[in-house]
Amino acid sequence: MTRYSFHPLILCVLGLSIIGLLYRLYTEPVALIQQALFMILFAGIIFFLVKRFLAHKLSSGNYYSSQPQPRKMNYKASAKSNIVPHKKKKETKKFSRPLVKKRTDVTLTVIEGKKNKKKNRALF
DSSP states (O other), X not given: OOSSOOXXXXXXXXXXXXXXXXXXXXXXXXXXXHHHHHHHHHHHHHHHHIIXXXXXXXXXXXXXXXXXXXXXXXXXXXXXXXXXOOOOOOOOOXXXXXXXXXXXXXXXXXXXXXXXOOOOGGGO
16 A cells, blocks of 8 residues: 555546646647746746745845844953853752652442343333
8 A cells, every 4th residue: 555645536637637738738739838838937927026025025024023133242342351250050950759659548349239130221
């Protein structure tokens, strides 16, 4: 069995499209090539417009201004200063105790009943 299985409707549509493409290639090859070139041209124009206008607006627009900006370090001030920054003490790791499961003192018992008596199915 294949890893990727397709719905039979999708396979039918793909098969019919391939048959239609081959039929069009056999009957009108120039029209098929012309249609393919128009599709490529149209996709290129849309790609150019999106790249030119929408990408420019996103890069300089509100998207980046709403993101928190990283703080810049002042390297000139720290280079001139002779003060050594205070080193933090190493924190000792606190070991936590393993979780103890709650133990219940309940003992379960089996209640003996009438095992051989048949149930009345009319009540259900």
